[in-house]
Amino acid sequence: MRTLKNANISPLEKALIEDFGLTPADDAKPKKIPLWQRVVGGVAAAAFYAMTLFGAGAALQACDDNVNNTPVAVSGSATDGPYVNGSEVTLVELTNSLVPTTNTIIQWTDDLGRYSAELSRNTKYMGSVDGFNFDEIAGRPSTAPVDLRGFFEIGSSPGAEYNINDVTHLIAERVKYLVDSGTAFDDADTQALNELLSELDMVVSTPGCHAYEMDIVSGANDCDNFLLAVEILVRGYAHARAEATGDPVDATLQDLINSAALYFKNSGTMSDDFKNGLRAAAADTDIVQAVQNLADYFAARGMATVPDADAVIDSDRDGTPNSLDDDIDGDGVLNVDDSDPRNPNVRAGAWCDPDTALCWQYEPPATTYALPDAIAYCDGLELDGSTEWRLPTIDELRTLVRGCPDSEMGGACEIIDGCNADCDSSPCFSCEFMETECYLPEAIPGCTGWARSSSVIADRPDHSWVINFETAHVAGSYSQLGDNSVPASVRCVR
Numbered sequence: 001m002r003t004l005k006n007a008n009i010s011p012l013e014k015a016l017i018e019d020f021g022l023t024p025a026d027d028a029k030p031k032k033i034p035l036w037q038r039v040v041g042g043v044a045a046a047a048f049y050a051m052t053l054f055g056a057g058a059a060l061q062a063c064d065d066n067v068n069n070t071p072v073a074v075s076g077s078a079t080d081g082p083y084v085n086g087s088e089v090t091l092v093e094l095t096n097s098l099v100p101t102t103n104t105i106i107q108w109t110d111d112l113g114r115y116s117a118e119l120s121r122n123t124k125y126m127g128s129v130d131g132f133n134f135d136e137i138a139g140r141p142s143t144a145p146v147d148l149r150g151f152f153e154i155g156s157s158p159g160a161e162y163n164i165n166d167v168t169h170l171i172a173e174r175v176k177y178l179v180d181s182g183t184a185f186d187d188a189d190t191q192a193l194n195e196l197l198s199e200l201d202m203v204v205s206t207p208g209c210h211a212y213e214m215d216i217v218s219g220a221n222d223c224d225n226f227l228l229a230v231e232i233l234v235r236g237y238a239h240a241r242a243e244a245t246g247d248p249v250d251a252t253l254q255d256l257i258n259s260a261a262l263y264f265k266n267s268g269t270m271s272d273d274f275k276n277g278l279r280a281a282a283a284d285t286d287i288v289q290a291v292q293n294l295a296d297y298f299a300a301r302g303m304a305t306v307p308d309a310d311a312v313i314d315s316d317r318d319g320t321p322n323s324l325d326d327d328i329d330g331d332g333v334l335n336v337d338d339s340d341p342r343n344p345n346v347r348a349g350a351w352c353d354p355d356t357a358l359c360w361q362y363e364p365p366a367t368t369y370a371l372p373d374a375i376a377y378c379d380g381l382e383l384d385g386s387t388e389w390r391l392p393t394i395d396e397l398r399t400l401v402r403g404c405p406d407s408e409m410g411g412a413c414e415i416i417d418g419c420n421a422d423c424d425s426s427p428c429f430s431c432e433f434m435e436t437e438c439y440l441p442e443a444i445p446g447c448t449g450w451a452r453s454s455s456v457i458a459d460r461p462d463h464s465w466v467i468n469f470e471t472a473h474v475a476g477s478y479s480q481l482g483d484n485s486v487p488a489s490v491r492c493v494r
């Protein structure tokens with residue numbers, strides 16, 4: 001790429017132009033454009049670039065005297081979550097072919113990401129924003145700046161809104177590509193959004209607007225709901241991926257949306273990785289909490305309305321959005337009967353471990369049982385539409401241990417079903433007592449002390465193997481609890 005030498009182009013503008021691969025055709029010539037008047041200068045620059053890049057025909061079109069390019073007061077908001085006070089919005093005036101002119105306006109946002117500016121009527125712009133923004137999922141500002149961009153065409157109405165958001169960012173490269181291929185801007189913008197919509201099967205929506213008309217800050221129509229849904233899902237994906245890689249969340253988010261926009265550019269499709277990431281986010285993200293976090297942020301700034309992400313997010317991808325779905329997580333248990341209606345692994349009183357496919361009694365009974373009574377209790381249990389419950393073996397019970405590798409099933413502790421008492425000499429008590437937490441999966445409550453298994457110790461049949469989930473200690477009942485007649489906690493399995 002050529003270096004830009006034009007003194008009229010600021011470093012920021014230069015960076016934007018280079019980001020987009022929109023280098024002017026000739027470095028020196030823009031200096032010859034009379035810039036004595038901004039609007040006229042913009043039209044002249046448009047004509048210049050159009051002439052050099054696309055020939056005289058396009059230039060004549062750009063010089064059409066019938067087009068009213070006088071300035072009009074407009075506003076908009078930059079959101080990926082709202083941007084914080086003083087975030088920088090850069091508005092670069094473009095030719096009809098989306099080639100940058102030298103006319104650039106920089107504005108700073110308020111704490112809802114809102115900006116205002118006087119822009120040329122009937123003229124296309126690239127808007128971009130740089131700054132920190134509110135992370136709806138974490139409920140706090142981002143820890144690094146996130147850049148977004150978008151294209152729009154200013155109409156003739158004063159007060160109209162032109163927003164910069166995740167959706168404008170995701171489709172920007174594609175819009176530019178389509179315009180470069182000869183599609184009119186408005187058609188390109190509509191086509192790109194429709195293509196994006198058809199790729200997102202975790203969102204059920206027909207927004208009926210341009211991406212730059214979507215806004216989470218000042219409304220809750222279907223367009224705004226769609227935008228908030230995409231912002232939450234992209235952010236949810238970024239959080240999950242950052243957790244898996246150990247990378248920072250905001251850098252991960254930036255990488256995800258930039259890579260997705262680039263993939264989308266030529267194909268009009270999203271990668272399987274991106275779609276799967278958003279699908280997982282639709283199922284796993286606490287959408288209610290994310291919307292509440294945003295509502296709290298708005299309320300602190302005197303705003304009552306927040307878009308309804310659940311009106312368009314379809315967590316179980318059955319075609320019905322969450323707000324209309326009587327079984328949101330698609331686990332076959334209606335919301336009203338579901339111990340956790342947002343989590344398909346938690347059903348009516350049961351939690352199914354995705355790692356083992358074993359389903360567990362969600363909450364253990366308050367009563368403790370001697371071994372024969374524990375076996376009878378589980379055999380007689382009716383829960384979650386099933387009577388197939390049993391007292392777990394020690395092998396099954398050890399699959400519930402989390403956070404103590406020796407005691408987890410397959411760890412160094414050698415106590416398994418069928419063992420003699422000498423298995424107990426292996427490292428089965430290597431973790432600390434936890435006062436407030438428990439060595440159980442986060443998804444289930446009930447940090448009991450000693451819990452029974454059905455595994456009787458082979459050479460001491462009046463005793464059996466037990467686990468204390470407060471210490472992850474796997475032991476023979478003879479040393480810790482007493483024989484099979486002593487009551488202990490129970491959690492049935494199927």
Ligand SMILES: [Ca+2]
Nearest residue numbers: 316318320325
């Ligand atoms: Ca659904």
Ligand SMILES: [Ca+2]
Nearest residue numbers: 318325327330
């Ligand atoms: Ca459903």
Ligand SMILES: [Ca+2]
Nearest residue numbers: 327331333338
């Ligand atoms: Ca359900």
Ligand SMILES: [Ca+2]
Nearest residue numbers: 340343344346
């Ligand atoms: Ca559920």
